[in-house]
Amino acid sequence: MLTIANKEVQINEQIRDAEVRVIGETGEQIGIMSAAEAQKLADEQDLDLVKISPNANPPVCRIMNYGKYRYEQAKREKDARKNQHVVEIQEVRLGLNIDVADFDTKQRQATKFLKQGNKVKVSIRFRGREMGHPELGQTIMDRFATACEETAVIEKPAKLEGRHMLMFLAPKPAK
8 A cells, every 4th residue: 555645545456345436537427336347447548546535435436647646746745845934932132231222132133033933032041149139030021022012922921930031922923
């Protein structure tokens, strides 16, 4: 048995059913006949007999050029893989004493990542005595989320984990 798109397919002599419903090359119904007759019909046209619906009663077989069908199927799968976008997580690191200009630069960077369809991980690292003031980090995170709200939604709100405060932003779904 050959596999097409993770689907087992029986072709030609592998079809051992007593009766099958046969569909022609152009899609017209030929009728119900024995598998041997259907195979003979396919051989006369120099094509393959392919079982496309094994669970039907009787099973449905189609007369087609199987090699060409497999080639087109592989081509479609390749195009689908080519067009899909893998979502990456980009990181933007902020400091507790960040200046307005630096904040704006980081916000523009995050907006650019979000417009590309990536998620953004915003992090603040607390050093030394800064650990005593997590509320300052929370204020910066809230300000950052507000600045990015037209292009992003908060996927995971700001949370202190050890010496880092993390927040995840995802791109807004297109309307």
